[in-house]
Each structure stands twice: as structure tokens, then as C-alpha cells.
Amino acid sequence: MTAIWAIAVITFKEGIRNRAIYGISIFALLLLGANLLISSMIMQEVGKVAVDMALSTVSFAGLLLVLFVGINLMAKDLDKKTIYMVLSRPISRPQYILGKFFGMALLILATISILSIFAIISIFMVKLSYPGYFSRFSWPPILLAISFITISLILLSALTFLFASFSSTSFITLILTIVSYIIGQSIMDVKALVEAPQAVGIQVSPVTVKVVQAAYYIFPNLSIFDIKLQAAHGLPISLSYIFWAVSYGAVYTCLTIILASIIFRRREFP
Amino acid sequence: MQRVLPIILILLLLPIHVSIISKVTEGKKLLPKGEGTSYVLPPPILKIMALEFDGLASDFLFLQGLVFFGSTSERKERPRLKEWEWRWFYNILNASTGLDPYFFDPYYVAQAHLTWEGNMPRETNTLLEKGSRYRDWEWMLPFYIGFNHFYFLQENEKAAFYLMDASKRQGAPSLLPQLAARLMYKANRTENAIIFLQEMIKRTDDDALKKMYETRLNALKGILFLERATAVYQDRFGRRPERLDDMITKNVIREIPKDPYGGEFYIDKDGTIKTTSELR
Numbered sequence: 001m002t003a004i005w006a007i008a009v010i011t012f013k014e015g016i017r018n019r020a021i022y023g024i025s026i027f028a029l030l031l032l033g034a035n036l037l038i039s040s041m042i043m044q045e046v047g048k049v050a051v052d053m054a055l056s057t058v059s060f061a062g063l064l065l066v067l068f069v070g071i072n073l074m075a076k077d078l079d080k081k082t083i084y085m086v087l088s089r090p091i092s093r094p095q096y097i098l099g100k101f102f103g104m105a106l107l108i109l110a111t112i113s114i115l116s117i118f119a120i121i122s123i124f125m126v127k128l129s130y131p132g133y134f135s136r137f138s139w140p141p142i143l144l145a146i147s148f149i150t151i152s153l154i155l156l157s158a159l160t161f162l163f164a165s166f167s168s169t170s171f172i173t174l175i176l177t178i179v180s181y182i183i184g185q186s187i188m189d190v191k192a193l194v195e196a197p198q199a200v201g202i203q204v205s206p207v208t209v210k211v212v213q214a215a216y217y218i219f220p221n222l223s224i225f226d227i228k229l230q231a232a233h234g235l236p237i238s239l240s241y242i243f244w245a246v247s248y249g250a251v252y253t254c255l256t257i258i259l260a261s262i263i264f265r266r267r268e269f270p
Numbered sequence: 271m272q273r274v275l276p277i278i279l280i281l282l283l284l285p286i287h288v289s290i291i292s293k294v295t296e297g298k299k300l301l302p303k304g305e306g307t308s309y310v311l312p313p314p315i316l317k318i319m320a321l322e323f324d325g326l327a328s329d330f331l332f333l334q335g336l337v338f339f340g341s342t343s344e345r346k347e348r349p350r351l352k353e354w355e356w357r358w359f360y361n362i363l364n365a366s367t368g369l370d371p372y373f374f375d376p377y378y379v380a381q382a383h384l385t386w387e388g389n390m391p392r393e394t395n396t397l398l399e400k401g402s403r404y405r406d407w408e409w410m411l412p413f414y415i416g417f418n419h420f421y422f423l424q425e426n427e428k429a430a431f432y433l434m435d436a437s438k439r440q441g442a443p444s445l446l447p448q449l450a451a452r453l454m455y456k457a458n459r460t461e462n463a464i465i466f467l468q469e470m471i472k473r474t475d476d477d478a479l480k481k482m483y484e485t486r487l488n489a490l491k492g493i494l495f496l497e498r499a500t501a502v503y504q505d506r507f508g509r510r511p512e513r514l515d516d517m518i519t520k521n522v523i524r525e526i527p528k529d530p531y532g533g534e535f536y537i538d539k540d541g542t543i544k545t546t547s548e549l550r
Contacts, residue, residue, distance in 0.1 A: 038329070038333070041333055041336070042329075042333075042375055043375055043378060043379070043476050043479075044374050044375045044378050045373060045374045045375055048325070048329075048372075048373060048374075049329050051325075052325040052326050052328075052329055053326065053329075055325075056322075056325070056326040059322060059323075060323075132475075136407075181321075182321065185321040185322045186318045186319075186321060189314065189317045190318055192314070193314050193315075193318065199312075199314055200312040200314050200315060222322065223322065226322040226324075228322070228323075228324075228325050229324060229325045229370055229372070232325050232370075232372075233372045235372070
């Protein structure tokens, strides 16, 4: 346990020191500033647009973090061969993967927390300028949406470890992660579309339907964690949904990490 | 020399860059555009492409439509928008609400512009019905649908149905059931429209929209005034006036009100008051 914790702390520190994290934060701050500008163009539901902007920014910045900081954290060890030094110590490979993963999860948690504070400030400022246009607005769904974004990012970063455990370069990991992200976010809509294609007047072959249905079970369904729309309109989210969504995230993340450590244990280093 | 040369080059290139940028933007404006296409990707496809950013994509589609519509306000030609442009405007509002059916602004803009100027009350109602289904706490949307049925489509029974639906929702003004009852009588069309409009103005806080509604209200008040005057004329002389000027010469009214849209009021063949501007 101490070994895992030690690796987690090192990973976290290494991530925080990464320059990319500053770039991502500045980018996010700019977007949150743009929130004030864009909200001023809306006539009625200013609150909805402000929340949309803020939550999307947090989510997008988190995605950049996972893709450009997270992947490097493990890839650097593999690319620069520093992994030999780590593995020559009394640490098993699964411990290494777990430690790295916990470090990355900590990094996501810390970054999202800081970004959320800025996001909340930006919503608050819009609310201060247009107090009359926040009719169906409440904070709890927004905080819930941020927590869901965090869960989804942790799940995605678990996937990066799975891909890194067998791919030879970090570039392949990056591509695979991006593809899984896109599939994960759209699989529900795609499934709905191919199962009822007449809605947009297209034809879909039965093979495609089967492929999509198979993908639906294999790839993570990230759209489960997307409750930005509900948060923006202050729509109710049931407790049971929260429970099932969190369970789904936890189970999928565990499965992915376990699979990653199995593959990584069998991996041979040149 | 080696140090000065790059600086000289930069100083030389900067003004060239600035002059080129204006040239090239001008050129870009003159490039042939895909005019005449009102196509917007269908909402299910957009939903897939938007990934997790459905809400944001909806906001941007709406803003895209709004910015386009605003940019046409400088146009001199009449009608201001071409047929396909109205269609595109409708499609983009439809796409925006396809991504986020709870978003109120597209419905609000559709009601303000697509019905009166765009002459698309049926399409607008399809849009508003989607909104009314999702935003089931909102009385304004069925109220708008009712108004469109009554005023543009002249389907008073449907209008009354939607007004009753609106009256059951939270915050609805208490006059809605009465208004619904009034619609059952075919008469008093203009007067009812004025009641509708006054209610819309009360709920509008955007200055430009408010002004637009007020212009309409004034035009309708002018029509109402003339309608009442023709009724008085008929009482007095036993027949309808042939032209509006008849009422001035016979001292029924002192003057004909001005159409705020710049047209002129006249009496149509069927005896109703109309205006050459068609209220646009």
C-alpha cells in the first residue's frame, strides 16, 4: 500500500509540474471570461447559457488534461526507459499501474476543483449582471454535474492506462483514447439513430446495427455522466440515477484498471 | 547588419500584412456563396457531432441564427429576407431546439419573427409545440401557439384549446380563460388580437422586441378604430362606406390613423379594413 501511495504522490507532483497544465488552465480561464461576453448576447435564458459555457469549459479542460498530461505521465516512463528503474525496485507491476492511476485521479480531482471554483465565479458574475434571467437556476445540480464530469474523466484516464499497457508509443494511446472518448460520448445517440434511421431519412444495414450494439457494450458510455443540460435547466435528477451512474463509473473503472494490470504484467520490455 | 535586417523586414512586412488583410477579407466577401440553400444538418446528426456539448452547440446554433438575422436589418430591399433565408432561419432554430429542447430563446425568437415577417405560422407552431411539450411549466409557449392559431391560421377552436392549456400552467395571467371563451365568437377579431399583444408586451423586456410588438399594437389599434367607425357609419347611413374618405366627408371620423408600417389603410372588397403594408 505504501508503495502504491508513494507512486501516486510522485505521479501527482510530476503532473502538477507539467507546463501543459498552465496552458490548459489559461485556456479555461479565457473561456470562462468569454462566458460574460456570450451570455450578454442571449435574450431570455442567460442562466442556462452561462451554466452551459461554464460546465462545458470545465469538461473540455479536463479532457485536455487527460489527453495531454495524463497520457504522458505513463508514456514518459516507457519512452525514456525510466520504468526500468521503477520496476527494479520491490514494486510489482500492478502496484505501479495502480499507483500511477491514483496519482492521475488525484491530479484530475485537484485540477477540476480549481477550475470549478473559477467556473462558479463566472456563473456568479453573470448572475450578478443579469439577475432577472435565472428563473430555473439552482446550484446543487451544477455541483452534481461537475462531480459527474470528474467521474467520467477518471474513467477515461483509466482507459489511457489500459491502452498504454500494450501500445508501443504514446501516440497510439492518444489516438485510441480520443476514439474511445468520441465513441463513448456519442454511442447512445448513434445507437438511437441506427435503430430508428427513418428519423433523418437514411438507410442502415443490419450489420451496422449489430456493430453499434456490440460497441455499446464494449465502450464506456460516457454520455451517462453528461448531465450538463439538466443542470443548466435545473431539471430534477433522481437519486437512483445518481446511484446507478456512480456504480457504473466505479465498476467500469475497476474493470479497466484490472485489465490494464493483467496486460502490463505480461508485457515484455526490450 | 545582421541584427537590423530582421527588424527592417518586420517593419516592412507589417504594413503589407495589414493592407493585405483588408483586401483578402473584401475578396472573401465577394466569393460566390452557396446561396439558395437552407440546409441545416438534421438534429439527430448534430447531436452525435456535438458529443457532450449538446447544450453549448444549441446555444451557438441559436446565436448563429440570431447574428444572421440581426445582420439583415441593414438591408434596403423589401422583403428583407428571401424565402430560402427564412427557411434556413427556421431550420437553424429547429436544430438548436433539437439539441436542447428546453432552451427558451429559440422559441421566443421564432414567435417574434417567423410568424409576422416570415409568414410561417404553421412551422412556428410545430416548433413551439415541441417547446411546450418539454417546458411543461411554461405558459407562454401554449399562449403563443394559441395566438398563432387565432390570428394567422384563423382556427379559433384550436386557439381556445391552447389558451386553456396555458391557463392551467404556473404564473399564467387570469384573463386567459376569458380570452379563450371570447375566441369562440368569431367577431371581435382585432380586439382579441389587441388583448393578446398587450399580454405579450407585458412579458417582453427586450427593447427591440418590445418596440416591434408595440408597432403592431398601434397598427391593430388603428384598424380597430376604423372598424368601429365603419360600424357607426353603417348604423347612421344604412350601408357600409365604400372608401375610408367617405367617413371623413360624412363627419364620422376626423382623420384616418397612420399605419406605423408606412402603408395606407383601405376597405377591402369584403368590407374588412386592411393596409397596403400588410403589417410587415
